[in-house]
Amino acid sequence: MFDTHCHLTFPEFAGRTAEILAGAAAVGVRGAITIGTSSADSLHARDLTLANPSLWHSAGVHPLYSDQPRSWSDLKAAASSPKCLAWGELGLDNHYPNPPRDLQRRVLDEQLEFIERCRSELPALNKPLVLHCRDAFDDLLAMLRQTSFPPSRMVFHCFTGTVDDARKVLDFGAWISFTGVVTFASAASVAEAARICPSDRMMVETDSPFLTPEPMRKIRPNEPKFVVHVAQKIAAIRGLFGPDADRFYSELDRNAERFFGFTMP
DSSP states (O other), rough: OOOOETTTTTTTTTTOOHHHHHHHHHHOOEEEEOOOOOOOHHHHHHHHHTOOOTTEEEEEOOOGGSSOOOEEEHHHHHHTTEEEEEEEEEEOOOOOSSSEEEEEEEEHHHHHHHHHHHHOOOGGGGOOOEEEEEOHHHHHHHHHHHOOOGGGEEEEEOOOOOOOHHHHHHHHHEEEEGGGGGTTTOOOOHHHHHHHHOOGGGOOOOBBBBBTTTTTSSSSEEEEEHHHHHHHHHHHHHOOOOOOOOHHHHOOOHHHHHTTOOOOO
């Protein structure tokens, strides 16, 4: 298994990277992608991954960090690392009142234009997009349709929308990634989205330190090793057990390698 989205640069994991990755490896999780949330955080993620062979990273400005100082040159430096697999996470979040929606949209517009310039200048920076979308599917999809990015190279991470939202994303041509939310009894719509999502357009993640899955939900912080519970829950939702579930887990790994363009150790 592989955790396609976590935040090992966050304070909860300070000084514990080797321990966290060893714990993941002990249960068969071979690696993880630590996701950038700001230009400074993306540089931190780069440095962390260069010291850990089973860790990769992304580079981006999270919409909830759009009111913080940012440096596009620092973001480009982070994205230029051989351990950087994607841009993001970037997107829109209408769940919280701050940062204001107009500021989020301006920063997203600027970030997408910046990434498009980087892609045109350097083929090595033609990386997929990791998208944050909360209560903003129509808004974000409308903005993405105005760009040159192929939808097949976009993943809507930590899906928490409705089944209709999932269908909009899939009809658009993008991927969906599921977290521990899919294991929550209160998230029936997310479980149904995991049931209908094509198996070749799906990934799993923890989004740790957040959203610890059942049956480990009381444990804080969440860790990459718990991604196995996300995959197991989705397999059960889809009626897959025994060898069928094992084949599904292998497909999830192949999906991650195919989408992010790397080979697991």
